Amino acid sequence: MPSFADSFWSNDYAAGLGVLFGKLQQGVVENRQVLTVARMRAEAEEVYGQRLADIPTAVDKVQGGFYRDDGASVRKAYDGVRTEMEEAAKNHKKIAQNIRDLVVNPFSRWCDAHETRIQESQDELQTRIKAHDKQAEAVKKLRSNYFNKCRLVEDLEEENKLAFQDPEISPKPMQSIPEIKVEPHQEAEEEEEDEPYEIGDETYAPDQVKKIIAHMLNNIKMGETKVPILGTYQNTSAGSDIVEYLQRNMGTTSVSYAERIGQDLVTNGFLRLIGNVGNTFANSSRMFYQWRPKAFKMSGVPEKKTPVSRTFSLPVSTNSDGTDSPVVGTVSEYLANWNVLNTARPNETPAEKMRREAKEADDKYKAGVQTLDEMRCELEEAIFLHLKFLERCELDRLKAIKTVVLDFSGTISNVIPSLQSTVDNMMLYQETVQPLGDLRYLLENYRTGSFTPKVVVYENYYNKVDEQTFGVDLEARARADKKRVPVIVTTLLTYLDHHYPDLEGDEARRGVWLHEVPLTQTHKLRAKINNGKPPALEVFSEFDVPTVASLLKLYLLELPDSLVSSHVYEIIRTIYSTSAPDSKDGTRSEANRISILQQTLSQLRLTNIATLDACMNHFTRLIDLTSADEEYITKLATSLAPCVLRPRTETSLTLEEKHSYRLIRDLFAHKDAIFSELKRMSTLGSSGSISGNGNRPRAISTDESNRKAHMEERTRALLEKSGGGGGSSRSRATSPAPSPRGHRRDRSSGGAETRFPSLGPILPKRTSLEVPDEAGMGMGMGLSHPADGHFGGSLPSVVAEQVAKITESESTPEKRNSLGRSGARFVGGRRVAPPAAGTPPPAGGLENSSNASHGVTLVDAPMDY
Incomplete structure (x- = not known):
């Protein structure tokens, strides 16, 4: 439940x-x-x-x-x-x-x-x-x-x-500056008085407006209103009193229409709001409006004039009629701009000021x-x-x-x-x-939804992600680390591998991933390493092992998109809900399902696949070496399901779906088959990029930082390839066979150019998604990097035969080692070195292996860009 x-x-x-x-x-x-x-x-x-x-x-x-x-x-x-x-x-x-x-x-x-x-x-x-x-x-x-x-x-x-490039187009020094002539204020007022006034839905002549204003001034309740700091205002009326007069004398049918008339009186300069920011008219007993001198002058009603009382003297603004009128904001603006000595940054140029303000805005x-x-x-x-x-x-x-x-x-x-x-x-x-x-x-x-935190990340204007680890896009984080798998993931998995032997018994080791860690404890560890830098192992020593495991689950939950992207959620739902036509029992055959899963996962970005492979290697080793039963595997898959696959929008229907759980179970049960096929598709995709048909969809890129530099580097490399080559002016014909110097990518015959082309050679040993032993190159990060960022693609027959031969000649992956300590151990007071890579674990599990090998070294190799 x-x-x-x-x-x-x-x-x-x-x-x-x-x-x-x-x-x-x-x-x-x-x-x-x-x-x-x-x-x-x-x-x-x-x-x-x-x-x-x-x-x-x-x-x-x-x-x-x-x-x-x-x-x-x-x-x-x-x-x-x-x-x-x-x-x-x-x-x-x-x-x-x-x-x-x-x-x-x-x-x-x-x-x-x-x-x-x-x-x-x-x-x-x-x-x-x-x-x-x-x-x-x-x-x-x-x-x-x-x-x-x-x-x-x-x-x-x-x-x-662009400044001062052509002195001929610069303005002449003796060029005369046009003058702007301002008409006298009195003539403008006379022209304004002759124009009709639009009040509400009616248009009134100036004489009619004069009678209306005079009747208002004589019948609307008028008094004084005291505003803190600014003083006491004369000739003020509440908004509710004005609306009551309009409904009683001008036949307004609703309060909203009366408010429109009041707003027109404010717009035409007869009223103004005091004690608040703006000039909006509202039917409120707490909002007061002052009758401006224009209303008294036009109607002929004498105006009460008393000096504005203030507790201290400050310069106040002058309205269009030449009378002193305190307005909201005068004191704050005066104090904000008050500079007694006027010595703050006296020699600062406008450019320096803008950069300083941009830096201050960035810090805030x-x-x-x-x-x-x-x-x-x-x-x-x-x-x-x-x-x-x-x-x-x-x-x-x-x-x-x-x-x-x-x-x-x-x-x-x-x-x-x-x-x-x-x-x-x-x-x-x-x-x-x-x-x-x-x-x-x-x-x-x-129930409305499971726990999926939404992190508001700091978005640098120049697309840098050097100051935050959690909540950052997985590919952007890996690119900043210059790794195929983000450093935070490899570090956490390495730390857990090293500390499993410290726990008492296989049950305690299995319980690491099912222990309910308080979110407060996990957030404490998160706050210590959420700085965009590789985490120090000393920080983990302050917390227990379940908290470190909980941090990895929290990191996957806080990703903007799940590890298996939500873009393929509907496909995975179809895989597990649609039965195959040829299946007798009404369910999709296992081989057919695994094949479709391989094709679906090949659409993910290389970083996502490599990270998923690293995590699945860790969990399948834990299951095998601790002899986990079916009940534990079910609980572990249920716990990891929201971390690996989430729908784009969670609804009441998706809450009841178990497709994420079924995907985890298939990854547990068929990890070698799925990821070995992804490795093969990766090899075919990188070799077939020369003559492929270009119909492969591109991975969705979310980062455009340094795009110009990458495009220039790509252009320079293409020019060197076409114009170089020992002084020859002709470019050599492209061979369909793989080059002994590694894979290079020319311009694809179809499809758009990639944003970040792979220009350097790819090491031949970094073509596997498996986790090698300590003598290997890395943690499954050696995926070949095809042009479009995906696996697969069409391939010429010659290249396909050569790749097939290479695939058949590869050695079988060695057996997983136990979860023993990674380094040397002390037995009987003596230091015993770990066995060589590839040695099978001794019988008896973790407890009976005194000098068992660690089995996995999570060393991530840098990406080839």
Whole structure:
């Protein structure tokens, strides 16, 4: 059964938590309903008992009758019925009291505490999400500012390159500068007064506007408004008062139309907003508008003029009418631009200023991204803790209701055995309550998504990724490391290989990948190595081995795209959901499925394939050497499934799909067959690039850094190839056979040119996706690099035969070694050297091998670009 901690996630965090808290609040209402049933039943029992007790009292008021015959049998029967009725009244009152004491009062207190716990968790998480979203918006603004500054610097540099190239086109020194003549202000006002005014949907002549304004000034409530720091404003009216006047006197049909008229009064210069930024008119009692001198002058109504009172003197702006008018922002702008000594960077040129501002914007943006990343980590940690706590709260609530039903039925069964049938039904209802089943139902029907963190990375304007490790595109990270597999992956796998022998027993070694590590602990280790540099092994020593394994899973989860790209998710879904036509049992045959998987995985980028191969080598070795059973393999594949393959958009349908899990199982079971075929397709693709048909789709490139330099290098290499060659002016014909100096790539006969061509020779020993031993070249990073960045492609028959011969002559891969220590070990106080590469592990597993070889050296070779 999934848990809360892995079921209520969403991209914005709030949507998934909103669904969960909606269900939890529904549980709070259900508690109140149960409490209401118990309380009303207690009241009913109390009333019923009281009515039963009233019967003997009413009968006793009747004179004569049974009280005259003491020894009659009828008298005894009557007394028995009367006594039973009194006992029944006492029993029902006792039931009412028991329900209050055992059910209503304790469950009421528990419900209040439960509601408080749910509300406090919701309030805390909402506060954290709002702070995170606010910081995310701030980072977007900082990024935009940083990019704008960089563009200005680039524009200035381009202008400097093109400046003063031709002195003939420069402006003449004695050229006269045209003058701009400004008409007098009074004439402009007279022309403006003759123009009609558009107010609302009507057009008014100046005389009509004069009467309207005069009527407004005489009928709208007007007073003084005090604004902190700026002073007291005269002749002000609230927005709600103006709207009320417009609806009463100008026949406006709605508030929105009245607001439009008020906005037109502001636009035409009769009103202005005070105490706030902008000039928007709104129907609000808290927004005040000052009648400007133009309104008084045009209407002929005298204006109240009093000196503006201020606590201190500051220069204020002057409006178009020549009167002093304090406006919002004057004080802050004055203080911001106030430079007493005027000595800050006196000799700074405009170019230096732009570069300095770009550097400052870069630093602020970088700091903002770091702060956002820390807030995101803290938010995810808090969500994990609260989700686990809320899951316990919900399970306790379901158990509490089960207990309440039991106690409720017990209060009745202990007092009135005659109600046994009712009690039996209540006990049956109590037995049908299944807390775990209800919790499973909630998760299966309302879960919103699994934990997939979305990292906001620092985007350098020049496409550098030297300062961040997590959340960066896998190929960009590998290119920055100059490796086929990112250094972070090889380092983590190497560290785990070296420290498996330190654990006690195979069960502990297998449990490394299934141990539930607190996200806070994983984030601590992440923060220490998230700097874009190769991680130091000393940092890992501060944490236990499961935390290091959890860090690798977190790194794969934080990738922008999954290790097996989401672009092929639909293909993999089809592979596992569509049955082959020739299959008798209705399922796709295994050989056919593996073949299609090979073709599908060949569409991935080389970095993704090499990283996937490195990880699968590690896990299959762990499974083989620790003799893992089927249950462990199932749990391991389930844990790794979201790290390897995720859909582009997670929906309620993809949450129930097991295609990622099935892909992991196939990679475990058929790793050698799948990746050996990928190696063969890689070799064919690199050899066939000379005469291939060019129909192979290109890998999607996400990085265009240094594109110009790579294109120049490619052009230079092609020129050397066509024009060089010992002084010969003719280019030598291309041979279809592979060159003894390695593979070189000419211009492909079809398809577009690659952005980053491989110009150097590829070492012949770096053509395998397998993980070699300590004497090998690397960790499966020696993939040949075809022109289009993919495996496969068409191949001439001569080349195909030669490649087939080379493939057949290759030696079989040697047997995996055990998980022993990689270096020498001390046995009996003596240093014992490790056995040579290729030596099979001794029988008995990890514990019985005293000087077993490490088996894998995760040494990544640099990429050939």
